[in-house]
Amino acid sequence: MKKLFFPLIILSLAFMPQKKTKVIFFGDSITQAGANAGGYIPRIDSMCKKEGLGDRFEFVGAGISGNKVYDLYLRMDEDVLAKSPDVVIIYIGVNDVWHKATSGTGTDADKFEKFYNAILKKLKDRNIKVILCTPAAIGEKVDFSNQQDGDMNAYSNIIRGIAQKNNLPLVDLRKSFLDYNLKNNTENKDRGILTTDRVHLNAKGNQLVADEMWNAIKK
Amino acid sequence: MKKLFFPLIILSLAFMPQKKTKVIFFGDSITQAGANAGGYIPRIDSMCKKEGLGDRFEFVGAGISGNKVYDLYLRMDEDVLAKSPDVVIIYIGVNDVWHKATSGTGTDADKFEKFYNAILKKLKDRNIKVILCTPAAIGEKVDFSNQQDGDMNAYSNIIRGIAQKNNLPLVDLRKSFLDYNLKNNTENKDRGILTTDRVHLNAKGNQLVADEMWNAIKK
Amino acid sequence: MKKLFFPLIILSLAFMPQKKTKVIFFGDSITQAGANAGGYIPRIDSMCKKEGLGDRFEFVGAGISGNKVYDLYLRMDEDVLAKSPDVVIIYIGVNDVWHKATSGTGTDADKFEKFYNAILKKLKDRNIKVILCTPAAIGEKVDFSNQQDGDMNAYSNIIRGIAQKNNLPLVDLRKSFLDYNLKNNTENKDRGILTTDRVHLNAKGNQLVADEMWNAIKK
Amino acid sequence: MKKLFFPLIILSLAFMPQKKTKVIFFGDSITQAGANAGGYIPRIDSMCKKEGLGDRFEFVGAGISGNKVYDLYLRMDEDVLAKSPDVVIIYIGVNDVWHKATSGTGTDADKFEKFYNAILKKLKDRNIKVILCTPAAIGEKVDFSNQQDGDMNAYSNIIRGIAQKNNLPLVDLRKSFLDYNLKNNTENKDRGILTTDRVHLNAKGNQLVADEMWNAIKK
Numbered sequence: 083m084k085k086l087f088f089p090l091i092i093l094s095l096a097f098m099p100q101k102k103t104k105v106i107f108f109g110d111s112i113t114q115a116g117a118n119a120g121g122y123i124p125r126i127d128s129m130c131k132k133e134g135l136g137d138r139f140e141f142v143g144a145g146i147s148g149n150k151v152y153d154l155y156l157r158m159d160e161d162v163l164a165k166s167p168d169v170v171i172i173y174i175g176v177n178d179v180w181h182k183a184t185s186g187t188g189t190d191a192d193k194f195e196k197f198y199n200a201i202l203k204k205l206k207d208r209n210i211k212v213i214l215c216t217p218a219a220i221g222e223k224v225d226f227s228n229q230q231d232g233d234m235n236a237y238s239n240i241i242r243g244i245a246q247k248n249n250l251p252l253v254d255l256r257k258s259f260l261d262y263n264l265k266n267n268t269e270n271k272d273r274g275i276l277t278t279d280r281v282h283l284n285a286k287g288n289q290l291v292a293d294e295m296w297n298a299i300k301k
Numbered sequence: 302m303k304k305l306f307f308p309l310i311i312l313s314l315a316f317m318p319q320k321k322t323k324v325i326f327f328g329d330s331i332t333q334a335g336a337n338a339g340g341y342i343p344r345i346d347s348m349c350k351k352e353g354l355g356d357r358f359e360f361v362g363a364g365i366s367g368n369k370v371y372d373l374y375l376r377m378d379e380d381v382l383a384k385s386p387d388v389v390i391i392y393i394g395v396n397d398v399w400h401k402a403t404s405g406t407g408t409d410a411d412k413f414e415k416f417y418n419a420i421l422k423k424l425k426d427r428n429i430k431v432i433l434c435t436p437a438a439i440g441e442k443v444d445f446s447n448q449q450d451g452d453m454n455a456y457s458n459i460i461r462g463i464a465q466k467n468n469l470p471l472v473d474l475r476k477s478f479l480d481y482n483l484k485n486n487t488e489n490k491d492r493g494i495l496t497t498d499r500v501h502l503n504a505k506g507n508q509l510v511a512d513e514m515w516n517a518i519k520k
Numbered sequence: 521m522k523k524l525f526f527p528l529i530i531l532s533l534a535f536m537p538q539k540k541t542k543v544i545f546f547g548d549s550i551t552q553a554g555a556n557a558g559g560y561i562p563r564i565d566s567m568c569k570k571e572g573l574g575d576r577f578e579f580v581g582a583g584i585s586g587n588k589v590y591d592l593y594l595r596m597d598e599d600v601l602a603k604s605p606d607v608v609i610i611y612i613g614v615n616d617v618w619h620k621a622t623s624g625t626g627t628d629a630d631k632f633e634k635f636y637n638a639i640l641k642k643l644k645d646r647n648i649k650v651i652l653c654t655p656a657a658i659g660e661k662v663d664f665s666n667q668q669d670g671d672m673n674a675y676s677n678i679i680r681g682i683a684q685k686n687n688l689p690l691v692d693l694r695k696s697f698l699d700y701n702l703k704n705n706t707e708n709k710d711r712g713i714l715t716t717d718r719v720h721l722n723a724k725g726n727q728l729v730a731d732e733m734w735n736a737i738k739k
Numbered sequence: 740m741k742k743l744f745f746p747l748i749i750l751s752l753a754f755m756p757q758k759k760t761k762v763i764f765f766g767d768s769i770t771q772a773g774a775n776a777g778g779y780i781p782r783i784d785s786m787c788k789k790e791g792l793g794d795r796f797e798f799v800g801a802g803i804s805g806n807k808v809y810d811l812y813l814r815m816d817e818d819v820l821a822k823s824p825d826v827v828i829i830y831i832g833v834n835d836v837w838h839k840a841t842s843g844t845g846t847d848a849d850k851f852e853k854f855y856n857a858i859l860k861k862l863k864d865r866n867i868k869v870i871l872c873t874p875a876a877i878g879e880k881v882d883f884s885n886q887q888d889g890d891m892n893a894y895s896n897i898i899r900g901i902a903q904k905n906n907l908p909l910v911d912l913r914k915s916f917l918d919y920n921l922k923n924n925t926e927n928k929d930r931g932i933l934t935t936d937r938v939h940l941n942a943k944g945n946q947l948v949a950d951e952m953w954n955a956i957k958k
Contacts, residue, residue, distance in 0.1 A: 152371045153412070156419060183624055183839065186401030187409045193372065200375060221889075227896055231889030232878075239884055402620065405840055440670075446677055450670030451659075458665055590809045591850065594857060620843030628844045631810065638813055 102140040105299060106162055108154060109173035112218075113145025115282055116291070122283065125292035126299070139299070142167070150178045150189050151197040158201060163208065170210055171253070171295060172201065175217030175241065176281060179233040195240050202248065213298050214245045216256035218291075221272045221280045224263045228272060228280070251301065253294045262290060321359040324518055325381055327373060328392035331437075332364025334501055335510070341502065344511035345518070358518070361386070369397045369408050370416040377420060382427065389429055390472070390514060391420065394436030394460065395500060398452045414459050421467065432517050433464045435475035437510070440491045440499045443482045447491060447499070470520065472513045481509060540578040543737055544600055546592055547611035550656075551583025553720055554729070560721065563730035564737070577737070580605070588616045588627050589635040596639060601646065608648055609691070609733060610639065613655030613679065614719060617671045633678050640686065651736050652683045654694035656729070659710045659718045662701045666710060666718070689739065691732045700728060759797040762956055763819055765811055766830035769875075770802025772939055773948070779940065782949035783956070796956070799824070807835045807846050808854040815858060820865065827867055828910070828952060829858065832874030832898065833938060836890045852897050859905065870955050871902045873913035875948070878929045878937045881920045885929060885937070908958065910951045919947060 107113050107123055116122040123143050130139050144161045146153070151174050162170055175194070182188030189197075205212050216238035221228025228234075238256040245252035259276055267275045276287035283291060326332050326342055335341040342362050349358050363380045365372070370393050381389060394413070401407030408416075424431050435457035440447025447453075457475040464471035482494055492499045495506035502510060545551050545561055554560040561581050568577050582599045584591070589612050600608055613632070620626030627635075643650050654676035659666025666672075676694040683690035697714055705713045714725035721729060764770050764780055773779040780800050787796050801818045803810070808831050819827055832851070839845030846854075862869050873895035878885025885891075895913040902909035920932055930937045933944035940948060 152375070152416075155375065156371070156416065181409075182405030184622065185409065186405045186407050186621055186624075186843065187412075188406050190400075190404065190406045193406075197371075197375065225892060225896070226883050226889060227892035228889045229893060231892070232883060232885045232887055233889075235882060235884035235888070236886060239882070402843055403841065405624065405843075444673060444677070445664050445670060446673035447670045448674060450673070451664060451666045451668055452670075454663060454665035454669070455667060458663070590813070590854075593813065594809070594854065619847075623847065624839030624843045624845050625847045625850075626844050628838075628842065631844075635809075635813065 100137060103138060103169060104140045104142060104165070104167045105169040105171065106142045106144050106165060106167040107171050107173065108158070108162055109145040109171075109215075110149040110177055111145065111147035112176065112282060113143060113173055114147050116145060116288065117143030120285060120288060122288040122292040122295065125288055126296045129292065129296050135300075145173075148177060149174065150181070151175070151194050151201070152189065155197045155201050158204060163204065167210055169213065169299065170205055171213045171215065171299075172198075173215040173217075173253075173255070174198075175234075175237045176220060179217070179230050179237055180220055180281070182233070183229065191236060191240060194237060195244070198241070198244055202244070202250075213251045213253060213295070214241055215253040215295075216241050218255040218259040218283075218287075219277060219281065222259070222263050222267055222275050222277060223270050223272050224260070224267050225270055251298050253291075253298050255291060255294065258290060258294055259287075319356060322357060322388060323359045323361060323384070323386045324388040324390065325361045325363050325384060325386040326390050326392065326514075327377070327381055328364040328390075328434075329368040329396055330364065330366035331395065331501060332362060332392055333366050335364060335507065336362030339504060339507060341507040341511040341514065344507055345515045348511065348515050354519075364392075367396060368393065369400070370394070370413050370420070371408065374416045374420050377423060382423065386429055388432065388518065389424055390432045390434065390518075391417075392434040392436075392472075392474070393417075394453075394456045395439060398436070398449050398456055399439055399500070401452070402448065410455060410459060413456060414463070417460065417463055421463070421469075432470045432472060432514070433460055434472045434514075435460050437474040437478040437502075437506075438496060438500065441478070441482050441486055441494050441496060442489050442491050443479070443486050444489055470517050472510075472517050474510060474513065477509060477513055478506075538575060541576060541607060542578045542580060542603070542605045543607040543609065544580045544582050544603060544605040545609050545611065545733075546596070546600055547583040547609075547653075548587040548615055549583065549585035550614065550720060551581060551611055552585050554583060554726065555581030558723060558726060560726040560730040560733065563726055564734045567730065567734050573738075583611075586615060587612065588619070589613070589632050589639070590627065593635045593639050596642060601642065605648055607651065607737065608643055609651045609653065609737075610636075611653040611655070611691075611693070612636075613672075613675045614658060617655070617668050617675055618658055618719070620671070621667065629674060629678060632675060633682065636679070636682055640682070640688075651689045651691060651733070652679055653691040653733075654679050656693040656697040656721075656725075657715060657719065660697070660701050660705055660713050660715060661708050661710050662698070662705050663708055689736050691736050693729060693732065696728060696732055697725075757794060760795060760826060761797045761799060761822070761824045762826040762828065763799045763801050763822060763824040764828050764830065764952075765815070765819055766802040766828075766872075767806040767834055768802065768804035769833065769939060770800060770830055771804050773802060773945065774800030777942060777945060779945040779949040779952065782945055783953045786949065786953050792957075802830075805834060806831065807838070808832070808851050808858070809846065812854045812858050815861060820861065820867075824867055826870065826956065827862055828870045828872065828956075829855075830872040830874070830910075830912070831855075832891075832894045833877060836874070836887050836894055837877055837938070839890070840886065848893060848897060851894060852901070855898065855901055859901070859907075870908045870910060870952070871898055872910045872952075873898050875912040875916040875940075875944075876934060876938065879916070879920050879924055879932050879934060880927050880929050881917070881924050882927055908955050910948075910955050912948060912951065915947060915951055916944075 123141050127141050130136060154174055178189035178194050202212060217234060220230040220234060263275055273280045278284045342360050346360050349355055373393055397408035397413050436453060439449040439453060478495055486494045497503045561579050565579050568574055592612055616627035616632050640650060655672060658668040658672060701713055711718045716722045780798050784798050787793055811831055835846035835851050859869060874891060877887040877891060916933055924932045935941045
């Protein structure tokens with residue numbers, strides 16, 4: 083009896099619609115734009131499908147312009163947890179640094195870390211996998227003379243430290259962007275290599291982010 | 302029978318240890334200092350006892366230096382909800398305004414309101430009573446020439462609006478401090494009337510806050 | 521002989537081209553725009569001519585966008601002294617306050633005063649008459665809740681103090697704008713009463729400035 | 740005849756009281772402290788005397804705490820030109836960058852360059868030799884994660900450009916400090932290598948500055 087019964091179950095499972103791995107991209111305006119046509123999220127979706135994994139993954143953008151780390155924390159119940167993701171990719175930090183200079187409303191380094199850890203705790207409590215990203219760039223100059231370079235490195239170090247301490251996968255966009263620019267930005271331009279405006283991604287920037295994230299997701 | 306029975310119940314209730322109304326003061330360094338000897342919290346406790354209500358109220362300080370509205374939100378589960386208060390007095394806003402100028406890490410007005418409302422929602426969900434306060438002062442000059450006067454008024458307006466919209470009691474410290482200074486600060490000094498350093502309370506400042514809060518608590 | 525000679529001199533003086541009083545408007549983008557059609561400088565010129573004083577005054581704009589007090593000091597040799605004016609109207613201060621919040625590059629109050637006095641000294645050394653102005657507005661709200669109201673009042677106080685100490689005529693635009701708004705801005709709007717964008721003047725703002733300045737110039 | 744005459748001239752020159760080369764150090768609090776015992780100015784004086792050149796040079800400190808480039812411009816007539824120096828060493832830029840974050844009163848990059856050039860013009864007009872310095876450090880971390888690293892590099896680049904364009908000697912302290920730290924600051928500390936507090940010089944910092952400046956002066 084059992085021998086007969088078993089193959090039937092396997093068969094029925096094979097025909098059952100497989101539950102897709104839901105990946106939520108959680109971030110600021112870069113992620114918001116990343117969900118548009120040509121953005122890194124549809125690019126990841128394309129790569130995924132090309133590799134025949136289209137029935138295995140589902141990609142959801144959750145980026146809102148102007149967001150800092152505490153904004154993510156505030157809206158994560160509604161925008162992330164309520165959607166029951168399997169994986170969350172956190173890409174935050176640019177505004178936390180940038181808004182110090184443009185409106186006096188950036189985020190202190192110690193509080194950046196505190197809120198980042200609070201987000202991770204909530205995700206961990208629900209067994210949601212997390213991939214961290216460092217913030218890529220505010221300015222693409224390669225001689226470290228972009229106004230926020232020091233702070234961008236400091237906040238990236240915080241994220242790297244959190245990743246290491248918690249043994250979490252890290253997409254080190256800050257490093258990738260710098261490496262790419264060191265090779266390709268021979269005129270020391272502040273934009274136009276991977277960004278349109280020093281911050282937001284052009285086609286090449288979106289592809290670079292897509293490549294790195296897709297690699298991390300597949301793992 | 303009934304006539305006999307009723308007084309007994311009343312009698313037994315009178316001897317039962319009455320559950321005290323727990324009041325938590327939730328705020329920044331002003332509240333943190335307010336819990337020290339001479340601070341407004343022990344002053345409220347004294348007034349409460351003088352009025353023979355010492356067995357009816359319990360006062361708990363929950364102020365942390367440097368806190369802004371989002372810091373309250375982050376730590377409210379642990380520092381407020383876990384203590385099951387009956388009343389929470391929220392006194393926040395000075396750092397949200399001040400840190401714009403001193404470290405570029407203040408809070409945008411729209412986000413100030415968002416986090417404030419998020420705190421209120423969590424308290425309302427647990428039927429905890431709330432008393433709101435406007436931030437008193439960054440500088441006591443009476444000709445509206447303290448650097449942050451405009452923003453302090455703007456953020457106080459936000460809190461007043463929230464109180465009105467939600468029909469919540471408001472201790473309008475900003476107004477009380479200004480009124481007091483208009484009468485008593487005849488030399489247009491920036492400190493020394495109700496504050497020691499433009500922000501933190503001297504004895505008179507602590508008493509004024511204690512008077513206003515105690516009035517609001519008794520209601 | 522003398523009787524004959526005297527009238528001839530008077531006659532010849534009457535036909536001599538009279539040296540006009542040259543008035544230079546020295547300031548920032550508000551003054552720069554004030555030189556355009558509809559701006560307060562052509563409006564002053566029109567009023568002057570209507571009053572039959574067109575041959576007595578010459579009006580020259582010297583406003584440059586983004587200027588702070590030290591920018592005026594830096595360019596005053598070339599843009600003011602080299603033109604040998606009789607009167608200079610200094611209208612500065614908005615950017616000294618505003619840029620603190622928008623780019624972290626405002627001017628400290630003590631240095632604002634220092635540079636202001638240094639400008640006055642150079643003008644006094646050449647016997648050039650000076651008229652001072654307070655900066656009108658960054659936001660027109662009448663409940664003192666425009667972000668920079670405190671600082672705008674503080675820097676206006678500095679200018680008022682300099683005017684008083686040196687016995688110089690003052691066009692107190694800050695006060696005039698507030699008085700006008702208290703009467704006319706019944707909805708507590710932040711723009712649209714005397715400014716287009718909280719800072720730069722609309723037609724009514726230009727006329728108000730023109731009226732006040734022309735009164736001061738005629739004296 | 741000639742053989743006799745020549746030595747006499749040399750002899751008479753040797754006995755004439757030689758006019759010393761007056762070197763003024765023009766800067767901010769780093770230069771102000773540099774004039775104190777143990778500071779780089781007395782260190783330069785000592786080195787000068789050890790090399791037997793004590794009768795050839797005179798060193799004068801002209802540093803004032805909190806100074807930015809426009810403060811130097813404002814006070815250069817009184818503090819520099821009136822003292823008729825032969826050489827002026829300009830060491831400015833830290834506060835122009837730093838005060839953006841600490842009080843919102845830093846200096847825009849374009850205006851930094853403008854005032855710097857205006858200072859140079861005044862010195863050139865009087866045939867005073869100039870030595871330029873880049874600002875050394877706000878933080879000594881060697882992974883480019885000091886908050887102001889980007890801006891410090893940007894403003895140093897401005898000074899390097901001015902030196903190159905005008906063919907002026909440059910003491911590139913920014914580079915020297917970084918090189919020294921890359922070798923000696925193996926723990927990536929933010930202070931304590933060449934500075935006491937991330938900005939002001941300890942004994943080693945003063946010696947390094949003294950060495951570099953003295954080399955430039957002798958040339």
